[in-house]
Amino acid sequence: MTPALVLLALYGAALLVLGWLASRRAASSPEDYFLAGSGLGTVVLFMALFGTNCTPFVLVGVPGRAYHDGAAVFGLNVPIVALGIPLSFWAVGVPARRLARRLGALTPAELFARHLGSRPLGLLLFAVFTLYTLPYMATAVEGASRSLTAALQLDPAHAPLAGAAVLAVAVGYTSLGGMRATAWTNVLQGTLFLGFMLGLAFVLPSRLGGLDAVFASLQEQEGARLFERPENGLYSGGALASWSLVISLTVVSFPHMLVRLVAARSEAALRRVCVLYPLALVALWLPAVLLGLLGRAAFPGLEGRASDQVFTRLVEEVAPAGLGAFGLVAVLAAVMSTLDAQLLTLGSMLSRDVLPGRRDARAEVRAGRAFAVVVAVLVFVLWRLAPSSIFAQAAVAFSGYVTLFPLLLLGLRWSGSSAGGAILGVLTGNAVLWLAMGAATGPAPAPLTPVWGGLLPAAWGFLAAAVGTWAGSLALPSPPGRSSGERAAAAP
Numbered sequence: 093m094t095p096a097l098v099l100l101a102l103y104g105a106a107l108l109v110l111g112w113l114a115s116r117r118a119a120s121s122p123e124d125y126f127l128a129g130s131g132l133g134t135v136v137l138f139m140a141l142f143g144t145n146c147t148p149f150v151l152v153g154v155p156g157r158a159y160h161d162g163a164a165v166f167g168l169n170v171p172i173v174a175l176g177i178p179l180s181f182w183a184v185g186v187p188a189r190r191l192a193r194r195l196g197a198l199t200p201a202e203l204f205a206r207h208l209g210s211r212p213l214g215l216l217l218f219a220v221f222t223l224y225t226l227p228y229m230a231t232a233v234e235g236a237s238r239s240l241t242a243a244l245q246l247d248p249a250h251a252p253l254a255g256a257a258v259l260a261v262a263v264g265y266t267s268l269g270g271m272r273a274t275a276w277t278n279v280l281q282g283t284l285f286l287g288f289m290l291g292l293a294f295v296l297p298s299r300l301g302g303l304d305a306v307f308a309s310l311q312e313q314e315g316a317r318l319f320e321r322p323e324n325g326l327y328s329g330g331a332l333a334s335w336s337l338v339i340s341l342t343v344v345s346f347p348h349m350l351v352r353l354v355a356a357r358s359e360a361a362l363r364r365v366c367v368l369y370p371l372a373l374v375a376l377w378l379p380a381v382l383l384g385l386l387g388r389a390a391f392p393g394l395e396g397r398a399s400d401q402v403f404t405r406l407v408e409e410v411a412p413a414g415l416g417a418f419g420l421v422a423v424l425a426a427v428m429s430t431l432d433a434q435l436l437t438l439g440s441m442l443s444r445d446v447l448p449g450r451r452d453a454r455a456e457v458r459a460g461r462a463f464a465v466v467v468a469v470l471v472f473v474l475w476r477l478a479p480s481s482i483f484a485q486a487a488v489a490f491s492g493y494v495t496l497f498p499l500l501l502l503g504l505r506w507s508g509s510s511a512g513g514a515i516l517g518v519l520t521g522n523a524v525l526w527l528a529m530g531a532a533t534g535p536a537p538a539p540l541t542p543v544w545g546g547l548l549p550a551a552w553g554f555l556a557a558a559v560g561t562w563a564g565s566l567a568l569p570s571p572p573g574r575s576s577g578e579r580a581a582a583a584p
Contacts, residue, residue, distance in 0.1 A: 095417040097244065103421045107265045107428070110276045114269025125270035125457045126198045126440045127355040134361040136275050140352050141365060142372050143278030143429035146285040149486040150380050151426045152235045156399040158384020162318030164327060166381045168335060173377075174370035176340020180497075181366050184344045185353030187504040189362065192354045199437070200347045201445040203354070204503055209570065210511030214445045216518055217496075221347045222438060224492035226467075229434050230475040231485045232427045233258060239404055239423040255475060258424065259468040262431040267461040271355060274432040281425035286376060288422035292411065293379035296386050299410050306389045313392060318385065330546030338490050338550045345493035345500060347441070348433035386410075439464035487539040491529075491550035495521030498558040502565070512568025513561045521557025528552045 123130065132140060158165040188203060197203035201221065205214025233255045240246065240254035265273050297303045310318050321327055343349055356362040387394075387402030390410060394401070407419040442463040443456055499517050503509045528549030532541035539549055 094244075095414065099417050099421050100244075100424070103424065104261050106280065107261060107277050108268070110280065111265025111268035111273040114265075114273035114276055121453050122198055122440075122444070122456045122460070124272070125460060126436070126444075127351070128271040128275055130193065130355050131357050132275055132352070132355045132361070133357050134364045136279060137352065137356050137361055138365045138368055138372075139279040139282045140275040140433075141349060142369070142376075143282030143285070143425075146282055146376065146426045146429050149231065150376060151285075151289075151423060152238075152400050152403050153231075153486060154377065154380040155384040155387060155402045158381045159388050159394065159399040159402050161322060161327075162314075162320070162388075163381060163385065164321040165384065166377060167321060168327065168332070173339050173343075174373050176336070177343050177373070178366035178369045180341055180344035181353060181362065181369070184350070184497075184500045184504060185356070185362055186359055188350060188500075189354050189356055189359065191504065197354075198351075199441045199444050200350045201441050204499070204514065205445065208503065208509065208511040208514055210515070213511050213514050216515055217499075218441045218445050220492070220496065220518060220522065221441065224489040225347065225434055225438060226471055226474050227485055228489035229431060229467075229471045231489075232431050233471060233475045236424055236427040238401075239420055244420075252472075252476060256472060258427060259431070259472055262428050262435060263464055263468050266432045266435050267464055270457075270460075271351075271436060274436055275352075275355075277432065278429050281429035284425040285422050285429070286372070288415075288418060289376065289379040291415065292407070292419070293382050295412065295415060296383070296406060296410055299412075300386060300390060306386060309389045310385060313388075318388065328542065328546060330551075331540075331542040331548055334542070334548035334551035335540075337554060338487075338494050338548065341497045341554075342490040342493045345496045348430075348437040350500070351437050351440075352433070435464045435467050436460070438467045442466070487537060488529075491525060491539045491548070491553060492522065494550050495525055495553040495557045497554065498561045502558075502561050506565075508565055508569070509561065510565040510568055510570040513563070513565025516564030516568070517557045517559075517561030520560035521553045524556035525549050525553030 154165060161168075188200075191197070191207055192203050195203065195206045197206050201214040201217040204217060205211055236258045237251045237255040240258070241248060241251050244254075246254065265277060269276070297306060300306050307319075344353070353362060356365075383403055383406060384399075387399070387406055391402065391405055403423075407415070411419065439460045439462075443459040447459065496518065498521070499509075499514050502517075503514055526549075528543050529538040531543050532538040532549060534541050542548055544552060
């Protein structure tokens with residue numbers, strides 16, 4: 093048995109054991125299954141959030157983008173993300189946690205449906221969350237299947253089997269212990285992923301003759317281009333401002349991230365996470381961008397989607413054999429730390445927000461488990477039918493999530509928000525986003541192509557959603573004197 097297979101078997105067993113241990117701690121109540129009993133302390137909460145952010149977008153998409161654009165990719169994302177994400181956690185996460193406890197809401201869609209007294213709003217949010225989460229999950233399966241087939245030297249025809257196995261394991265431990273299982277496994281996964289990325293960043297340069305030799309080779313090939321910020325495309329003024337908006341506001345709009353913030357044990361734990369998060373993001377993105385530069389030096393001439401192979405090729409052809417086997421586990425850790433949270437969250441929304449009527453606690457938990465399987469099947473089908481660049485597909489999802497941020501912020505922080513305004517904002521924002529993406533022309537993917545005044549489609553979608561939510565709430569206000577608790581009681 094090869095080292096890769098041994099590590100893979102040990103990793104899969106560890107995940108299932110953690111899921112089993114979590115199931116022994118878990119009660120049969122929906123709150124415990126879907127929110128870990130609202131008891132995530134600082135360390136587990138931080139790793140659950142950070143682990144969920146360790147995705148193939150960072151592992152595969154960012155090195156692939158840095159292969160073409162150079163070191164500028166770091167400045168494109170990290171400075172604004174390091175500030176924007178913690179601020180959004182505070183602005184949205186703190187009031188969401190308070191309100192969810194008061195209303196007994198366990199999902200993001202349920203939270204706003206109860207708060208604003210509108211079941212149609214909850215159904216709309218579920219539909220939009222699903223629209224953008226399923227393709228994002230498909231990018232995770234794509235990254236995992238590529239790495240598995242390459243590391244285990246499988247025939248490419250076996251890629252569907254590899255993807256199905258990844259989904260099956262994620263469904264297995266998630267169904268066993270719910271959010272507690274996903275949070276505990278995220279501690280393991282986030283540690284493995286970050287440790288591997290940092291280790292790779294230290295080891296690979298020496299295997300290529302040292303950083304000085306790598307940078308000299310890049311300068312000989314490309315001049316200073318890879319070490320300067322481009323002046324066009326995604327790096328131009330309006331596009332850069334738009335992308336900064338997208339990358340900083342999208343994370344809190346992920347339903348699987350928002351529900352983790354709601355599960356925090358205390359506001360103090362949530363605030364401590366906001367302090368730690370910027371440091372972790374810098375430690376994560378620096379190696380990812382460096383891998384793109386190392387890949388450019390080692391494998392010049394890759395075009396288009398071929399650059400998504402940079403990470404895999406570096407691990408296979410440059411890294412020491414032992415580290416390469418460990419890299420397979422790191423890829424799966426990145427995939428599953430996101431997949432498990434998304435499976436649980438979409439399953440919980442199907443169970444609580446879509447099915448009519450209420451069931452007893454055990455039946456609701458069983459429904460959540462069953463719907464996680466349904467979500468996994470949908471992801472598998474979408475992945476096989478609509479393959480595309482990981483960076484581009486993730487950019488579509490990120491752009492869509494940003495159209496929900498005005499509702500999240502105004503709905504939680506503005507007493508004048510209403511269900512009519514929320515629905516209008518979501519519909520208007522998404523309509524404008526897709527119109528703008530349809531108007532995008534050029535070689536770059538639609539969500540990354542500036543339109544109408546040099547802004548990305550996501551910026552126009554965000555502005556339309558903000559105006560729609562504000563204007564709609566003024567035009568369609570909630571009945572006078574109804575608090576969120578009264579709205580919740582009136583909601584179907």
